[in-house]
Amino acid sequence: MRFGVVVFPGTWSDRDCGWVVDQVLGGELRYLWHKDADLKDCDCVILPGGFSYGDYLRTGAIARFAPVMEKIGEFADRGGLVWGICNGFQILCEAGLLPGALIRNASLEFRCQWTDLVVERTDLAFTSKCNDREVIRLPISHGEGNYFADPATLSRLEQNGQVVFRYSDPTGRVTPASNPNGSLHNIAGIVNTRGNVLGMMPHPERCSEPELGGTDGLKLFRSVAEHSLKVLAS
């Protein structure tokens, strides 16, 4: 299993993602520089968190022109696994690989806190190690994580079951109080219709070891690793 972690100028979670892949999961790791037009035969490409290109114009707006993004688009078209976390989610929306947009948090505050998420899809490469409607605990760390889509797009997402994670209370109830940023329908993560491109605001790489207060994030990394073994075996 080979993970590629993309590094843009201003990316800040690349080493955290790399650490989990390399040191915790024991997977193969390649960093992919934004100027590389080569994905180095990776099975899963991670777009990590941070402030690519200083968040100039809009979050993720400039990153989409990087040479590596063209290759990621082609990789996604072929069914390759693309996983956008935080700024990575914002980039995937700007690049048109996922619908909608992430706007300023309703509170106008940068939110750095633990969140509970109910997992609504467990048939995906990214979530197969989670139980159906399991509540997982991951931290968020963003100023622009407020998911927005027009009503038609939103209802299409719901009808297709494309919402993967929703902010909830610890029992899995989706309430306004458990929404940290104003996201419509408490959306914390969505997937494309094919199921191979995931975008999420919370940070699984920051809770994949007990020392960091939780290991729920590792379930997602393990899911991807197991998925790729299955693909190899089939």
Added chain:
Amino acid sequence: MIARVIVTPKPVVNDPQGITVKQGLASLGFREVSDVRVGKYIEVHLDSSNEHEARQRVEAMCRQLLANHVIEDFRFEIVKESRK
């Protein structure tokens, strides 16, 4: 030529910045303020002599990069550069 581009959040998009600024104005005594929307002003200098063509190019710039059609509206005017 200069294109003066104004990008604003769509009416259906909640604009927390606008709401906060409106509250600020109200607390300063500007009670007549009924709504505030915060957007962006972008100046694009163009090497172009044909205004019609420039207009089409700026429209394309807005659609492809300057505004995100999911959340933002844009409008612009083209003015002749008076001084450099």
